[in-house]
Amino acid sequence: DIQMTQSPSSLSASVGDRVTITCQASQDISNYLNWYQQKPGKAPKLLIYDASNLETGVPSRFSGSGSGTDFTFTISSLQPEDIATYYCQQYDNLPSFGPGTKVDIK
Amino acid sequence: EVQLVESGGGLVQPGGSLRLSCAASGFTFSSYWMSWVRQAPGKGLEWVANIKQDGSEKYYVDSVKGRFTISRDNAKNSLYLQMNSLRAEDTAVYYCARSGGSCYMYWGQGTLVTVSS
Numbered sequence: 556d557i558q559m560t561q562s563p564s565s566l567s568a569s570v571g572d573r574v575t576i577t578c579q580a581s582q583d584i585s586n587y588l589n590w591y592q593q594k595p596g597k598a599p600k601l602l603i604y605d606a607s608n609l610e611t612g613v614p615s616r617f618s619g620s621g622s623g624t625d626f627t628f629t630i631s632s633l634q635p636e637d638i639a640t641y642y643c644q645q646y647d648n649l650p651s652f653g654p655g656t657k658v659d660i661k
Numbered sequence: 662e663v664q665l666v667e668s669g670g671g672l673v674q675p676g677g678s679l680r681l682s683c684a685a686s687g688f689t690f691s692s693y694w695m696s697w698v699r700q701a702p703g704k705g706l707e708w709v710a711n712i713k714q715d716g717s718e719k720y721y722v723d724s725v726k727g728r729f730t731i732s733r734d735n736a737k738n739s740l741y742l743q744m745n746s747l748r749a750e751d752t753a754v755y756y757c758a759r760s761g762g763s764c765y766m767y768w769g770q771g772t773l774v775t776v777s778s
Contacts, residue, residue, distance in 0.1 A: 594674075646763035651708060652707065
């Protein structure tokens with residue numbers, strides 16, 4: 556089974572800051588990597604699919620990059636409404652999620 | 662508009678059974694893989710099971726193999742999860758999700774399953 560790790564597990568940043576989250580797969584998953592945002596009490600929302608493609612309707616301040624085993628998710632300018640937990644998810648064979656990164660406003 | 666509505670959650674004793682349902686609308690249900698994903702209280706997301714469009718292929722996370730069964734009824738646009746021999750660690754919100762390529766674009770609102778005596 557493919558294991559996913561994320562770092563950091565939590566972060567606190569100021570409005571307008573650039574925020575970066577990394578996700579690492581235990582083996583090569585090509586670009587089969589997606590990013591989700593989850594707010595408390597809500598279902599996850601797809602933000603980025605296939606490592607770098609922005610889902611329709613998602614603000615352009617969100618972006619993703621990477622391939623193989625190492626991936627990066629970036630919020631270019633943190634907004635108050637971005638407070639949430641972010642998960643990476645791989646789908647090379649059977650799907651699995653990373654442990655999540657909780658993002659707060661400083 | 663795509664809608665996924667889960668039902669069937671509740672309180673069940675350890676060792677008991679529960680059947681979750683997910684009613685789908687707004688898309689051609691029979692054209693998509695479907696999945697169940699769960700989230701224990703205060704924890705992260707865990708994929709549980711998925712099923713091919715015609716039900717011919719089913720896959721499970723190791724922790725539920727032999728206890729949970731995923732199924733679908735394309736005529737009723739419905740997805741199911743039969744959960745037997747439930748354990749305290751199965752306590753979670755269970756989400757129905759539509760697979761699209763490698764990602765989950767659409768999710769239900771979730772249904773809470775609590776396993777406790």
